[in-house]
């Protein structure tokens with residue numbers, strides 16, 4: 001057997017091969033794995049060594065595998081000792097991808113862009129600053145007046161379930177005539193499936209700078225100079241806010257299988273800004289409408305942020321606007337559920353037309 005991670009979003013971890021069995025050591029912060037096994041036996045046993053944190057992320061989801069390099073599914077893991085889980089894989093052609101997150105990297109984004117270019121209603125923009133770039137899909141012609149919705153995934157590169165949700169949103173808009181027409185009536189929609197693409201091939205879970213430092217990129221919204229990708233997205237969103245046109249903004253994340261629920265959330269206060277009773281009621285209504293029929297969907301409405309500098313914290317504290325975040329669960333569900341989640345969000349979004357309460361100053 002030979003193992004490689006020399007492809008987009010590939011990540012290797014320490015492993016040992018004994019006859020028809022591979023053991024991966026995913027302990028202590030090494031729970032991201034995405035490798036290709038070549039010359040594998042027809043029946044391959046895979047063992048994972050997991051610490052407590054890795055167990056929370058992976059057990060309820062299973063091991064992600066693909067024997068055609070294209071479609072991915074989860075195989076259940078069986079516990080064999082205190083820190084070891086295993087599964088038996090059938091390998092029809094001698095090659096199999098093994099991963100702990102549903103792979104989505106630049107290759108997935110490239111394929112999406114190729115598959116969804118060339119419509120009269122939609123187009124791709126590239127936000128660009130020197131050699132850094134972030135592709136942004138837009139539905140609808142911008143007349144400078146319409147409401148603008150932002151759906152932003154991949155702030156944390158390895159939270160790939162979120163990118164799969166955004167991927168399907170774009171595909172269903174591109175191919176689904178009815179939903180496209182509904183959504184375009186009152187608004188334009190901007191979808192960013194992967195805003196932290198440069199770290200998708202690293203084992204670090206968030207954002208990796210050019211000098212190989214791992215930082216929590218999603219929490220840099222409040223900084224004077226966020227990393228370039230976040231800075232470009234932030235300036236787009238702030239421009240829309242200043243035009244008084246912001247509608248539904250949601251960042252799309254995934255805590256893997258840690259929670260069994262897909263949680264939609266906003267916060268009631270940030271800094272000296274606190275939502276009035278009326279705005280709280282409105283925000284809760286929006287969340288309940290948006291989460292309707294989303295698989296495993298739940299709504300959370302905490303008093304304040306769990307980590308400072310995240311988009312909804314910065315945007316409420318600094319600009320007094322309400323924005324949202326969702327954590328897509330990978331517990332007991334895979335790509336079909338991520339797609340269903342994307343479609344439900346769009347259908348639900350098309351039923352809301354009044355976004356004035358996003359803003360604190362109603363005068």
Ligand SMILES: [Zn+2]
Pocket residue numbers: 155156159218253254
């Ligand atoms: Zn995240």
